[in-house]
Amino acid sequence: xxxxxxxxxxxxxxxxxxxxxxxxxxxxxxxxxxxxxxxxxxxxxxxxxxxxxxxxxxxxxxxxxxxxxxxxxxxxxxxxxxxxxxxxxxxxxxxxxxxxxxxxxxxxxxxxxxxxxxxxxxxxxxxxxxxxxxxxxxxxxxxxxxxxxxxxxxxxxxxxxxxxxxxxxxxxxxxxxxxxxxxxxxxxxxxxxxxxxxxxxxxxxxxxxxxxxxxxxxxxxxxxxxxxxxxxxxxxxxxxxxxxxxxxxxxxxxxxxxxxxxxxxxxxxxxxxxxxxxxxxxxxxxxxxxxxxxxxxxxxxxxxxxxxxxxxxxxxxxxxxxxxxxxxxxxxxxxxxxxxxxxxxxxxxxxxxxxxxxxxxxxxxxxxxxxxxxxxxxxxxxxxxxxxxxxxxxxxxxxxxxxxxxxxxxxxxxxxxxxxxxxxxxxxxxxxxxxxxxxxxxxxxxxxxxxxxxxxxxxxxxxxxxxxxxxxxxxxxxxxxxxxxxxxxxxxxxxxxxxxxxxxxxxxxxxxxxxxxxxxxxxxxxxxxxxxxxxxxxxxxxxxxxxxxxxxxxx
Amino acid sequence: xxxxxxxxxxxxxxxxxxxxxxxxxxxxxxxxxxxxxxxxxxxxxxxxxxxxxxxxxxxxxxxxxxxxxxxxxxxxxxxxxxxxxxxxxxxxxxxxxxxxxxxxxxxxxxxxxxxxxxxxxxxxxxxxxxxxxxxxxxxxxxxxxxxxxxxxxxxxxxxxxxxxxxxxxxxxxxxxxxxxxxxxxxxxxxxxxxxxxxxxxxxxxxxxxxxxxxxxxxxxxxxxxxxxxxxxxxxxxxxxxxxxxxxxxxxxxxxxxxxxxxxxxxxxxxxxxxxxxxxxxxxxxxxxxxxxxxxxxxxxxxxxxxxxxxxxxxxxxxxxxxxxxxxxxxxxxxxxxxxxxxx
Numbered sequence: 001x002x003x004x005x006x007x008x009x010x011x012x013x014x015x016x017x018x019x020x021x022x023x024x025x026x027x028x029x030x031x032x033x034x035x036x037x038x039x040x041x042x043x044x045x046x047x048x049x050x051x052x053x054x055x056x057x058x059x060x061x062x063x064x065x066x067x068x069x070x071x072x073x074x075x076x077x078x079x080x081x082x083x084x085x086x087x088x089x090x091x092x093x094x095x096x097x098x099x100x101x102x103x104x105x106x107x108x109x110x111x112x113x114x115x116x117x118x119x120x121x122x123x124x125x126x127x128x129x130x131x132x133x134x135x136x137x138x139x140x141x142x143x144x145x146x147x148x149x150x151x152x153x154x155x156x157x158x159x160x161x162x163x164x165x166x167x168x169x170x171x172x173x174x175x176x177x178x179x180x181x182x183x184x185x186x187x188x189x190x191x192x193x194x195x196x197x198x199x200x201x202x203x204x205x206x207x208x209x210x211x212x213x214x215x216x217x218x219x220x221x222x223x224x225x226x227x228x229x230x231x232x233x234x235x236x237x238x239x240x241x242x243x244x245x246x247x248x249x250x251x252x253x254x255x256x257x258x259x260x261x262x263x264x265x266x267x268x269x270x271x272x273x274x275x276x277x278x279x280x281x282x283x284x285x286x287x288x289x290x291x292x293x294x295x296x297x298x299x300x301x302x303x304x305x306x307x308x309x310x311x312x313x314x315x316x317x318x319x320x321x322x323x324x325x326x327x328x329x330x331x332x333x334x335x336x337x338x339x340x341x342x343x344x345x346x347x348x349x350x351x352x353x354x355x356x357x358x359x360x361x362x363x364x365x366x367x368x369x370x371x372x373x374x375x376x377x378x379x380x381x382x383x384x385x386x387x388x389x390x391x392x393x394x395x396x397x398x399x400x401x402x403x404x405x406x407x408x409x410x411x412x413x414x415x416x417x418x419x420x421x422x423x424x425x426x427x428x429x430x431x432x433x434x435x436x437x438x439x440x441x442x443x444x445x446x447x448x449x450x451x452x453x454x455x456x457x458x459x460x461x462x463x464x465x466x467x468x469x470x471x472x473x474x475x476x477x478x479x480x481x482x483x484x485x486x487x488x489x490x491x492x493x494x495x496x497x498x499x500x501x502x503x504x505x506x507x508x509x510x511x512x513x514x515x516x517x518x519x520x521x522x523x524x525x526x527x528x529x530x531x532x533x534x535x536x537x538x539x540x541x542x543x544x545x546x547x548x549x550x551x552x553x554x555x
Numbered sequence: 556x557x558x559x560x561x562x563x564x565x566x567x568x569x570x571x572x573x574x575x576x577x578x579x580x581x582x583x584x585x586x587x588x589x590x591x592x593x594x595x596x597x598x599x600x601x602x603x604x605x606x607x608x609x610x611x612x613x614x615x616x617x618x619x620x621x622x623x624x625x626x627x628x629x630x631x632x633x634x635x636x637x638x639x640x641x642x643x644x645x646x647x648x649x650x651x652x653x654x655x656x657x658x659x660x661x662x663x664x665x666x667x668x669x670x671x672x673x674x675x676x677x678x679x680x681x682x683x684x685x686x687x688x689x690x691x692x693x694x695x696x697x698x699x700x701x702x703x704x705x706x707x708x709x710x711x712x713x714x715x716x717x718x719x720x721x722x723x724x725x726x727x728x729x730x731x732x733x734x735x736x737x738x739x740x741x742x743x744x745x746x747x748x749x750x751x752x753x754x755x756x757x758x759x760x761x762x763x764x765x766x767x768x769x770x771x772x773x774x775x776x777x778x779x780x781x782x783x784x785x786x787x788x789x790x791x792x793x794x795x796x797x798x799x800x801x802x803x804x805x806x807x808x809x810x811x812x813x814x815x816x817x818x819x820x821x822x823x824x825x826x827x828x829x830x831x832x833x834x835x836x837x838x839x840x841x842x843x844x845x846x847x848x849x850x851x852x853x854x855x856x857x858x859x860x861x862x863x864x865x866x867x868x869x870x871x872x873x874x875x876x877x878x879x880x881x882x883x884x885x886x887x888x889x890x891x892x893x894x895x896x897x898x
Contacts, residue, residue, distance in 0.1 A: 220879070278875070295871050296859055305852030307878035352793050358761035 029420035031373045031380065031405050033447065033459035038104055040456045042432070043090045044078035045118075046390070050207070050214045051081045052199050052222070053140045055388050058366075058432025058450035059121035059177055059508035062439070063133045065111070066152055069548075070098040071437040071513050073448055075456060076119035076137055081201070084118045084140055093119055093137065102440035102460060112154050117142040121177020121433070121508030127189045127232060129481040133512060136163075136191060138175030143193065147236075162237050163191075163230065170225050174199050179257045179504035181268050182480045183245075184288060185533045188232035189480045192247075192270055194254035197222035215390050219275045219309075224251040227272060227280075231288070246290045252277050258315025259502045260324035261487065262297075263345050266535065268485045271299065273310030273328045283345075299326060299339045303349040308334040309388070312367040312433075312507025317341075317498040318379055319412050322489070324500065329365030329383055332397055336360035336368065336383060340412065354412040364388070364401060367434040367506035371445050375467035375518030377495055378408035384449045384507070386430035400428035403449060403459075422462070429454045434506045437513030443469040443546055445516055468523055468545035471514035474501060477553040478534040485533040488515060492545075493522035519545050577607035585616065593620040614640065615647050622650055627657030638667070645674045649681065656684060661692035679708060687718060695726040713743035717752055724756065732756055740769075745776050751783045758786060763793035781810035785817040792820060800824060815843040819850050822857070830861050848877045 044057035059076040066072070073096040079086045086092060093115040096104035108114055118140040124133050132148035145161045146154040158164045166172045173195045180189040197219055207217035226248045230238035242248040252274035262269050267284035274280065278300040282290040294300035302308060313328035323341035330336065335357045339347040351357045360383075367384040374380065385401035393399055403423045406414040418424060429451035439446040444461035451457070470490070474483030486501045503512040519525065528540040530551060538554050584599035600617040603610055618633035634651040641647060652667030665688035672681050682705050689698030702719035709715055720735030736753035739746055754769030770787035773780055784807035788800035801824055807817045822837035834857055840850040855870030 276878075278878075295855065295867070298856060300871075301848075301852055301874065303849070303852075305848035305850075305874050305877075352761065352763070353795060358763075361761055 028464045029417050029422075030376070030465065031407055031417055031421050031463045032461070033405075033422045033425075034462045035422070035425040036102065036458035036460045038073070038096065038448075038456050038458050039106065040075050040094050040096070040450075041090075041454065042075070042077060042450050042452060042456065044452055045081040045091070046453055047081060048214060050216050050390055051201060051204060052197075052216055053118055053120070053174065054078070054081055055216050055390070055430070055452060056176060056196065056432075056508075057118075057120055058452065059119070059138075059510075060433040060435045060448050060450050060456070061122040061124050061135070061510040061512065062435040062437040062448060063124040063135075063503075063510065063512035065095065065133060065148060066097065067132065067150075068098075068100070070100045070441070071439055072096060072098050073104060073435070073458075074113065074122055074124075074135065075450060076122050076139070076433075076508070077115070079116075079118035079140075081118070084142070084201075086114065086116055086118075091115075098439060100441065102446075102458075104458075107152065110152055112156075113146060115139075115144065117144075119144070120175060121194070122510050123178040123180055123191070124503050124510040124512035125180025125189045125191075125484065126481045127180065127191070128236060129188070129476075131481060133482075136178050136180070136193075138177045138193060138508070140174045140199065141172035143175050157236065160236060162239070165240070167226075167228075170198060173225050173228075176255060177257065177504075177508040177510075179259050179270070179502070180482070180484055181259045181270070181502075181504075182485055182533050183229070183231070183268065183284060184286075185267070185479070185485075185535075186232075186234075187476070187478055187480055187534065188234050189482065189484060190232050191228075191230040191238060192257060192259070193228040193230070194257045194272060195225040195227055196255065196275070197253045198225050209389070209393055209396070213392060215393050216388060219253050219277070222253070224253050224274075224277060226251040227254055227257075229290075241288060245288050246292070247282060250280050250282075250292045252280055254280075255311050256313035256328060256507055257504050258313040258326065258328075259485070259504055260315040260500055261485065262315070262324050262341055263343075264323070264487075266533075268533070271313060271315050271326055273313045275309050275311070276307045277310075278307060279310055279328075293345075297345055298347045298349065302335070302337045302351060306334075308337075311365060312384075312505075312509070314368050314370040314381075314505045315502070316370040316379065316500070316505075318370060318381075318408065320378070320495070320497050322496075322498045327368050327370055327381055329360075329368045331364040331387065333361055336363070336365055336381075336406075338412070350412055354414060356406070356414055359406065359414060359416045362398075363404065364397070366432050367449070367509060369434055369436045369447070369505045369511060371436045371511075371516060372408075372469075372518035373405055373445050373461060374407065374463050374465065375444065375469045375520065376465075377492070377497060377518050377520045378410050379499075380408045381406040381414065382434065382436065382447055384431035384434045384451075386428075386432065386451065391430075398428075400430055402426075402428045403431055403434075403447075403457075423459070426457055429457075432507060433509040435509045436505070436511045438471065438516065443471075467521065468519040470517045470519055470525060470543065470545050471548040472517075472528070472530075473514040473548055473550045474530070475550065475552045476532060476534070477555055478536060479532040479553055482512075483530075483532065483553070487531040489527075489529040489531075490517050490525050491527040492517075492519045492525040494526075495520070495522075514548055574607040577603045577610055580606065581610055581613055584620075588616065588620055588623075591623075593623045596620050612637075615644065615650070618647075618650055618654070622654055622657075625657065627654045630654040631658060631660075645671055648674075652688070653684065656688055659691075661688045662694070664688040665692055665694060665697070677708075679705065683715070683718075686722075690718060690722050690725065693725065695722055698722040699726070711742045713739040713746035713749055716742065717746070717749055720752060720756075729756065729760065733760075740772075744772070747777060748773070750776065751780065751786075754783070754786060754790070758790060761793075763790045766790040767794050767796070779810055781807045781814060781817075784810070785814045785820070789816060789820050792824065797824060813843060815840050815847075815850075818843065819853065822850070822853055826853070826857050826860070830857060833857055846877060848874045851877065 044054040061074040062071045097107045121138040123136040132150040135146040137144040147157045178193040205221040209215040228242045256273040258271045270282040272280040281294040308330040318325040326339040340350045364387040365383045387399040404418045447459040530538045580603035584596040587596035614637040621630035631654040638647040648671035655664035668685040686701035716739035723732035739749040750769045750773035754766045757766035767790035773783040788803035791800040818836040818840035825833035837854040851873040855867045858867035
């Protein structure tokens, strides 16, 4: 068992920052983070041959595994790339328990979550509605479903659940993660699995950045694979409905998944970013059927019609108009696209007009998460940054990069904060996954990030200001217990905000904490309306700020 | 091309050749050339050469006559012989370099001009052409060195700043390139292309508001600058000033109907209110350069909005095909090789 005490480094960093502000006479940035170490290093078995999975590892989840009210951290980890087996403790997936103050203790062994294969992404969801969050772990040629037993342990139920079957056409798939969602509103969480590309370590192309200098190959050298949809039978088993739902007929090179009811028809839809292939928007038509409408909706490509390296994604209302927008990230010179939802099933590319194109053009991103980090009522965008290529590629591009938070100034305009937000307190890395949640119960959202062959980073939100906040911990009764898919409208100080419950955000990661709202100067929310997936509409009035409210779905 | 550099013309003394008839032809040619009658001079030069191939300076003067007529390939052919006959001839090297330049044989131009510059290291115009030759032949390091030498001697020369900016831009040193264009604009706000070049760099950096101001300044200097008008409109569209853009796009296309960007942007602008005209512009953008996916994508989306699914699908298919053809430079797959991976 390992534990860390972050107190000393936090104090040191804060002191240095204070000196810096005094010296420069500048006001502190409205969003600030303080680095907090944690004893986990992502090991993806990097080798000179440059096998593709090595550079794609790094999922992370924040979730309350033991229902003590604090968010714990789960990291996926790699394996020996030649065998895809975790033959050393250094490859262990890891679960860290939060003591409620942001101190973490390694409980992997007791929990039984070390894993056995090359794991990539993670999705949190209480698939059996027993009140304990379960874990889906997607990996290279092998996925795992861990049932939370409610006593601090998990059981690998992959085979029992029916999630261990190789694809009859494509063989073993490489999953970079997934999302839990209730596609048919039957109150049970179904599972969408995002698959990357067809990788066969025995027959992998060799690519060179220069004579004799191997590097990771462009995705075009690999074949696409289909995503998968598993319907929850309600008895601990799942049925693969990928083909009959229409999902399977749209293979891609999936990297990220966002879920939202983009057309507000009461059925949750699925957006998938693809690497150097056009994106997919699976519109839920009901009756278990989906249609791929990315071109029709205007989200297949950015406005210049180029295929870009679509990485992680978040699908959430950025401009508080009630319609979920799409923000995803890509590599340098490809920008971090933002598609604004216009309603009526159409989106418009606002990457340029929002200023994001210019701000993000020099950056390479992996994991974007939309959340309100300064509690001002506008959701911001936190992006883990780092290039896909190896360190040896560095002279050509900036392979290691710091993370950046794009502060939403309202009206879909953004201010990038990197050093200003304290995010250069650590050296630039090849950052990958990220998960967001309030780790220390101070009402400010913290972030946990991973990086290839580097320690994970816990970024404790230390933003100045006295903005108020509120968190809603939903408990579905008729709907799925996590309330995934519930749409929430909150009015505070005359301003209206919208969001919905989804744990899928960023790259290969899951943020499963309560739903967070920043309230600005308002000390209460005048109204909170929750539209559950079941159709139940519930309203709360005059709710005081600065607390976590548990809301159980009205029967 | 008729710069001071090449005013070496026809300065040879009247010939007194071994072959008297050759001398007559040569002197007749020289007299005609000195009157600017190059077309008439050339047959006499050639006749003289036929009678006496070793007549000194005759190849140089014949080459010069062709050069004056902008017949650079012919000029180069004779000047190569002149330079070979007298490798130390400054005039032959300069003229040959300039002829290569005229033929767009920039690497050879650079080599000749470099040889000439040894004799006249302080000749600004020579160095300027040499630097340009390096630039267009993509010898960026040498170009940079030459422009820096030029800049040290001529710190207020807007053209030097502009060309150094181009070199730096070509070498992907965007920030320094921008600084050079900014310097050009500062020393000479009316210098042709200075604002356009700076605007283009801002545009590439997606600094549309800054770009818009520069394109506007270029248009103020050169109202007929069709590219500046097109880019001005594009920057306006990206700066939420689309209401101004349509007029600028139409002006640009009136001046030059082949500007792809203007057709593309007009197609985008008109999509919501005049589908058929928008489609016509997008089609024209595709006709001008069918390899760019953006116009196909826009046209596909336009067809969709007009309920023309089959045509939309055809455009989207084009987009997919073009994207598949994108080359993943600089990474290269090694044919027939596979990694030693998991067993």
